Amino acid sequence: MKNLFTALFALLLPVLASAQFSVSGKITDQQTGEALPGATITIQKQAISIMSGAGGNYAIANLAGGTYTIAVSYLGYKSAQKSIIVSANTTANFTLSHNSILTEEVTVSATRASANSPTAFTNLSKKDIDKNNSGRGFEYLLEQTPSTVVTSNAGAGVGYTSIRIRGSDATRINVTLNGIPLNDAEDQGVYFVDLPDLASSVDNVQVQRGVGTSTNGAGAFGASINIQTTTRRDTAYAEINSSAGSYGTVKNTVNVGTGLLGGHYSFDGRLSNMTSDGYIERSGSTLKSFFLSGAYYGKTSVLRLNVFSGYEKTHQTWDGVPEDSVKHGNRRYNELGYINSSDTYYNNQTDNYNQNYYQLLYNQQINSKLSFSGALHYTRGYGYYEEFKNDQALTDYGITPVVVGGITINNTDLVRRLWLKNDFYGATYNFNYKPNNKLDLTLGGAYNEYRGQHYNNIEWTQQSTNILPDYEYSRNNAKKTDFNIFGKAEYHIGNVLLYGDVQYRHIYYSFLGYDQNLKNVQQQVGLNFFNPKVGITYNLDMNNNIYASLAVGNHEPNRSDFVNSSPASRPKAENLKDIEVGYRTIQSNFSAGINGFYMLYKNQLVLTGALDDVGAAIRTNIKDSYRAGIEANAKVKIASPLSWYANATLSTNKVKNFQQFLQNYDTNTLDATQYNKTDIAYSPNFTGSSTISYQPLKNAEIAFISKYVSQQYLDNTSTQSRSLPRYFVNDVRLNYNFNVKGIKNIGIGLLINNVFSAKYQSDGATYPDIEGGKVVNYNYYFPQAPVNFLASVNIRF
Template structure:
């Protein structure tokens, strides 16, 4: 593994120099006024060359080889132009752009996007990039080849519950927006893409900004922000069928239709999807359904788009993982685990006989998670004048669902019930089935205004107001024994279907932010400033000073400034430097299980980014270093607060230092090599671990404290690398060899190797072929073979430790989420 890591490091960070014959200079001007267009996007199709024009409206590409090329030029508010040229010597190309009859959909996300000259670290993915791997796996897996990303799947094959970590930051620290509208859950701050199955099939482009990034809406971006834009305008009518089949009885069926442009004003698009899979893990099945509808009106100066989309998921729970004793231990280790956890009957036989890598502790047939999420978006953009454009969006999200589980030997007192007396017997425990419900409403408005004061100065003012209302409640839906005295006479029955609600609480959260940012061009130097004010109000059920459950409130005010500068060299070389401050509030569990005295503080981070970008026709490189300096970062320590709960605690000082590279080399047209590398040091300066000491009745009698200096932050690998070798052996055909390496990850913050995930190196092969046949515009065949060398690895896990009855030995329980071995997905695309 060390050799593999070294190879990735050398490949990702070694400078590569290319020699070619010609220079191509492209100048872009306004057709009517003959003035240069600053920031126009220029790309040479079939090569890697892509950049924006400078203050003179010029961009130069050096070392372009001889050949026939198509140069594409685009600029918001203007019609895109493609020009063919045969290059056999250095040339200067003049391109005139005429005003667009319609507003382009890109203006919808313009306020929260980083452009080519931005002093921030980002990665753009086009619809074509996403479609290559979109054969049924969840959206995080389609982002796996971007720098510093680690993905994981509860069921092991990328379908169902999945997650993404960027720079070691978990999903609660990754801000996600859909057309500029927040997607993270307002309370847990997680992003659950399982609630939007096959959403990637309705996505036009994605931008991932690592670090704090530019101002955005919703939760603070402490690891990254993922900015997603859905379908944009398609002028011609189409119908498209996508069908995939693969290992573990995985099926994906997608139908897409679009009217094209009607009367030069209207478009309508729709998608209907179904994904089903048995999962790699036993009983890790998923049944996912979704739809997406979009209608747009295009005027000469305005755009109005309405999106309605929904996802419904039914997923068998696989979130317990596999205990270490089963995954790596001996038969005796498994028997010891059975005895220590009191497993009996079917549960004991299950862990004895299951495949160690596919073991699932749940056996109840309806141990399912059920959730539906409906989204409504109304997006409006208008050009008030040549220099001023306005954007606004109204949104509403309705979410509701539950997870059902079987609990054996549940205590009546834990459900607010008194034991039932039948004759001479007192019944204080029962087997039962419970449902834990979440029902919520999320709605609000986002807005922005872009003002181009002159050729040098661009200003943006934006913000949002969002409100969340959520009900949390639990119902007992079945009990083996009677729950109440009134049905004790029914003891002869084996089933009691009386629904009983054993808890209920609601929450309300408001989130207001306003930001102003500007970019000023000084010849080759671009200066950037961004100021955001954010106010969060949260009303929730928590504990008071007397340990009674009462409604509490928390109000937080955040000020998030950002500054940066970018210097453009004579060619397509750039250097940039930025400094940003981000703040983030605690999540629901942090508040709910605390009193005002023990309530954790908000987190604060300083983010410094220094980078270099270079683009030529055959080579592109982005390399950056970063320092993310945390104050009061919230992490799990095991410490019990004043209500006896283990919640996350603030640690005063922690940091992430890293170096990232993202490069692509295309020495000839039919071969390319893309590489990413992320080398990092992620440390907590002083960490105190608290371990529960239990008495004979399994009550917490004390806590043992261990102190660590400069320890590694949990689930933060020191190196993440990826590689994609793509070869086009025949026209419209491609073969790609895709690799991913992730170094060791610790399950907690102690840097203990015995509580860690081993490094892993996984390789995939992707093959595709596109052809046309009569009235069929495209017939696409795709084959994705994952983990071709059958690597046995785990990309996620958790751990906890305890001490029993004064025994000085520490008992540690590690749990892992094994990922699938060799598996495949075969896809067929038909477009009419």
């Protein structure tokens, strides 16, 4: 222990010796002289960034003597910077003038938390994104944020990837792209595989944990992810990004942009192509995308048109690897697509999907106090997954058995395609009124409409069935409308920020489901939600604040909940009350936060193993369940070239009075087991992340990245034999940038994942039943790859 303290003191000694002076000042409006609270003050090349306090004041302590460049920015104002020489405690005041060209931050500001909002959030800048954009799924950019678990179906980060935040999967995470909903309207999931290499066209991201602020689209039960794509770049550029690595992974991206032409116009474009064989057998991916954007910048307005598209073809690994195979060492075994359990498999066992997006974004500064932001959008999606099915009954597909050579054919092997074509369109808007620097009012909302066509075809049969090519054996159409309106306000009283937010949301859903007589008929459901939120932030001083909030969220059942039920068994909507209490501090060489949360659910929907009145597996409402925990994060600059960022979440996640049903094949019945209090599935009690960054040279970085996730259960019974073991995995990231004549920058990167080849599974599923008088577990896991790498090069002109 003595040696440990000695080592820590030695590391900190240079900081203690040189941290002698402070810089402080006030940020004000040039015309009115009013203070500007929440302005961003940055010391360039020092990774120091703070916000001005309620009176517009700021202070940065513990600075060594020297010359510094301080930059100040504030929404709606021109940025300003000063170069100052620090040889004693120094005062540097800034007066900002209104921006003559509107910024695009207002596009997403209505659905984001502000700097001092009483909610838990993490912001990622373009610099953060570019540093980690090696080609893996978009979710991996967020892996080091608090309470987050990311996994890959194929095991190597390419193809289908997914995220959970505070134990909630993507169906309970609200995701918006430029304020426009990205969640699927019916199943409410988010599939970033449909937008390959989206990260290369993203400017910034905010992750809000818990209910968060009002937003558009699906209800936020675990978190909100708010993404903003390309914004204005004033100079022309061209970039070539290429990555290559383990398991045949190759990514090529070209980015081009004109910069600001004639003071008003800009055009940006991206083209991406990615392929990977995947770690799991037959988990290969072919991914393509493009992004085009054009903007007009007026004195008080911005008009931007985004057109982008994604295509994915992935082999199916949805079921994971069977537990027996994992135990015997074959962690890559994929049983999907095998024919008659032989060594022959169906090569085209694939998922195929296209999505085309169109967004028209408009921002208008109406006057010095009032601004408007709105968007029109349209998304067209179409595709299918194709699969081999063994020994299928013809009557299940509406086919009359045929007689061939005197033999009646009732069953056959076949290949089928399950199609989805959908259209999603609508409008979002918000008005922001800021009469002074004490009050900030926002009125916003959206109307969106979804139309989905679900139909299934048979492509091939082993036996003769006399059906036409592309025989369609089922079809159903769905329509969903989603209307919401919200208002929120922030009001500063001295050192206190008062926050209020209220949203009304109405959903109408028309679908093909079962009526009281178990006949398939088109049905309709209407739901109305009221989501109020209140909070308070108290600024202890310019660098420290405490906050508390109470928020209510509501979440509708998904497509399968409605389609596979009758009015008698239809589940209720879920309700969440979220209490958050926290503390934040921002110092010159240190920033940290601690946040406590208590999330109380009513009628949370969970799978129980029961079958509904039409024989399909159902989710059922659990009356009481909760999540309670503490999230902590800190970033410290230990010495000039060395910094450390870490976060940790300790939580308890419980379901009360849970009843599980298991199919008993001995008696052909469903047997129920009652549990008093158990853990919510896929909810680790502890997650932790660490990034130690060292810069041996000015343009070089070595980062050691660690992730720990404690044990997770695959169902809601806390059964040890149906769980994912804890895991601890470490990565190394190397970056080096330099330039040569004629080339602005050449960046070389190397990402080494799982450097110690830990054997772990980050996701899975379980299907237990009763056979021979005992419970038999059918567990499936998603093993992640041992040590693997991605090398990248970026050339910028």
